[in-house]
Amino acid sequence: MNRGPVKRDVDENDGLAADLLQAVRAARPDADIPLIVKAYLAAESWHRGQLRKSGDPYITHPVAVAVILVGMDADDPTLCAALLHDVLDDTSCTKDVLQTEFGHEIADLVEQVSAMNTAGDQLGTVAITSPAAEAAGDSRVLLIKIADRLHNMRTIGYLPAATQVDKSEQTLQVQVPVARALGADSIGAELADLASATLRRHQAPPTATGRMLFVSAVLLPASMRSRWREEWLAELQTLPTRRARGVFAGQILLGIGRMSVTLHSAHVRHRRRSRSKFRT
């Protein structure tokens, strides 16, 4: 794969780039737009043909990370490094190429972000608290990693359940405290929120009534289980007394048969419809 940046301008129909540039212009009128466009075109070219687990073109991820960073008042090198943050790991692009095209500062940022990936899965606790990381002193690398994690958590539903649980636990232990330490409180809150919601979806809750609800959802179609589990557990948690929680869980349990039939029949009908479409 040998695709360097060829184009020099953003395609007018490129909505993704347009959204990014609009966000940059609104937040920082003094931003170096040509440089950011160049980083976007390079990243888009290197990642071309790659897909996210969601099926979206891979470039949507670095762009989303850059947009998150725009909201955190990141400077131009940080935004460019965010756009390029996966090219060293996931494409044949080398640091030399980055250095030639974008200079030392951006190439170093990208390299440090990549180094964290290889040193224990993303931003291991050791990596941040180590003297080396502190000496490097570039909190911009951490900012990129936090924004990277935020977008990955927003789209975590496309990963296997076990990975979702691992990533969520790690997010609560590592990325949330780091985000807060960097003063990015709203990012920290959203990360904590996404991670705990994901854990609630996948892990049986500790109370007996919660477990009862969790287990009864097994009767629902697999694709819908997590939604109803989360919805019911959230309602359960707002009930003030143990008795009220018990009544609620008991009622759900009594109705779960009908619920199961309702949801499964919708499923089957949908499948039949799509099958008959193939026949004609």
Add this chain to the structure above:
Amino acid sequence: MGQAPRMTLQTQYVLRALLADPAGEHYGLQICAETRLPAGTIYPILARLERAGWVRSSWEDPAAHVAEGRPRRRYYKLTDEGAELARDALERVERSRVKLRAGALRSDAPGVSW
């Protein structure tokens, strides 16, 4: 729009509760309280209404529930078309009920002679 849901008495209660505030967002426990129906009854109804396209559901905005320190809620809302269809369906049920009552009062109505 999917197939219209059957107008059981419970479905009518749920639709009335939603129509009481057609633009508002409703959540499960709230609908339970308003209809006095048990949770196990209203969720299958909501699932059916959603499938029919009368109701849309979505997760609560993080800002609201984080501030209140509770997990996010699933909110239900009538779609524009759903609100209209629900009003029509309730009206039809009401009309047939009135007709039924009127029929029962007539002495020559079939079925009441014995």
